[in-house]
Amino acid sequence: MELDARKLKILQAIIDDYILTAAPVGSRTISKRSDINLSSATIRNEMSDLEELGFLDQPHTSAGRIPSEKAYRLYVNSIMRHAHLTNDEISHIKSHFTKRLDEVEAVMKQTAYALSDVTRYTSMVLAPGFSSARLKHLQLVPVAEGKALAVIVTDAGLFKDTLIRIPDNIGPAELEQLSRVLTMRLKNRRLDEAGKLMTTDLMGDFREHRIFLNAITDVLTKSIKPSERSLELSGATNILNYPEYSDMDKAKGFFTALESRDLLYRMLANAVKMEFTITIGSENEDVNMRDCSVVTVSYKLGDEPLGSLGVIGPTRMNYAKTLAILNYFGKSISEIITDLIEED
Amino acid sequence: MELDARKLKILQAIIDDYILTAAPVGSRTISKRSDINLSSATIRNEMSDLEELGFLDQPHTSAGRIPSEKAYRLYVNSIMRHAHLTNDEISHIKSHFTKRLDEVEAVMKQTAYALSDVTRYTSMVLAPGFSSARLKHLQLVPVAEGKALAVIVTDAGLFKDTLIRIPDNIGPAELEQLSRVLTMRLKNRRLDEAGKLMTTDLMGDFREHRIFLNAITDVLTKSIKPSERSLELSGATNILNYPEYSDMDKAKGFFTALESRDLLYRMLANAVKMEFTITIGSENEDVNMRDCSVVTVSYKLGDEPLGSLGVIGPTRMNYAKTLAILNYFGKSISEIITDLIEED
DNA sequence: GTTAGCACTCTTAACAGTCGAGTGCTAATC
């Protein structure tokens, strides 16, 4: 049996309708559509074929059909056309970014919030990573007896500060001096390189400060780990607006999945390298997300991929529209971050 | 009609039972209790009186009684005895704090997580505030052309950094110099004083850097605002475990209330000055929280109140136990923060 | 190949009936 043009058209109509209504689609519903001039009986025959081919499921004998995951996969791979945002949608998105945002963290938060508000799905944003960034400045700021703040600034303008212990006999003047020396020696190195350099070269020069330098090395190497990157989540409760999650147990499962930040980190970290990803239902590794789909896009600084963002929604997701919105957000973040970092 | 000792005892028994089961309590349930030796008929008469006095509600004629808000208020004000934590509970709490936490933010996160895990309610933690803190060090770190990081360190060892714009003609050397001068001039001032001093005294000395100094002033004054303090929330979905929230609309209302961070900030900011607060049902200003109770405690550094933490749960909350847990957490945070800041 | 027609399936809503937990009242008892 072949999946000819007519079957494809009917399948698309079913998917469209199901995405809209979340209710099993009957043959009459499709036959009434103006672009398909066939009787319900014919549609029934075709639907029966589509079910046999694995593209449709039937909840019970006398119900309509719902698209299978295979159908969604086919849809996003072949049928789906690139959607465009209307002017209304674009201005709605823009209205979330009228306030000037000065910090990366604020941008992430606001983006996550806007993204969940616009899509009505759960959104997540992975902050820019330090992995390929180069050190620009390392400053040690005295905090208290035996404590200092290690401030790392990268060439991409990202920064991170960490509290470290220092020997009691090191005063503000020494910290200042050390900041200068370390900055000079480590400048323009990638953070992991800088970390290595600390343990090899510099350790010899400052043997008396071994423990102290180790702490700084830790800071440098830890900054690269994705789990140290901030992940903003927003609109988790949006899922409750979808009838497939009116079952309390399912909703709980969904929230449980979101609580495993590790999983989300991993998904988004993988997505950084890809222009976009679409993961449908059981393609997700977590059992609690078998009824969800995840769509992500990455954002860049110039050509360098920085981070990623995505949404989680029911498998019955408006993939085309969602992808269009995400692309728009990706471009927006890139611009905002670029402004933030490189503005004159 | 009087609220005599027997009525009080019966009311307490009803509250105890209702907190445990969430089901209307019948007269027979109470009469069976070993500490109350009365027939169900007597209990019925007393219950009828208690209802007339406004301490009990009856969902419908043939159902048992449930405590009214007035009953909970009476309970927490007069009946409730200070609860003690069992050794098991204490070690359960301690098990959440085995990992060494180096940063205030990590402590807040971990505390919120542990608190919601132990209580099974939704927890929130307000980070230490800068309001009465004194400036210890102000460091400007070069970030990029026209950008610097302003790092504020207070005597309590708290720190905060903010990205600011600087004039293009200011280089690392000038930033270093300015850091030294500003630190010298502003040291040991409260942050709001320091902010004022900037606009009055210092502005004259550095007239050419007016805009720049304004930015730093902004940073100082903004640090005091409670909305700038980080608020950690955890276990929001715990509420789904309580039968009173098995209604999806109610659950949605609850989540909506949590989304208004402003409200939570305000509640916790007010709670900083109080040893503890208990807010029951409609005493809450938000309509979506009319079925919730909020319990908070504050935590201190020495005698200085620093921040607060609390839980949100159903009005049918185990107030005594919750308060005991919160007190324990409050003391723990105080200790951890003290260690963090003052450790040798 | 398409479609009208029809028997069949299954879900859902509505309705009546039963059960049981709980109440309120009254009269007897301590």
Next chain:
DNA sequence: GATTAGCACTCGACTGTTAAGAGTGCTAAC
């Protein structure tokens, strides 16, 4: 006078039945 046993009554929860409606699969006619 306080307490309690007894009993009629109320109301929600549950159960079983029925009818309506949406949708299917199949067959025969076009």
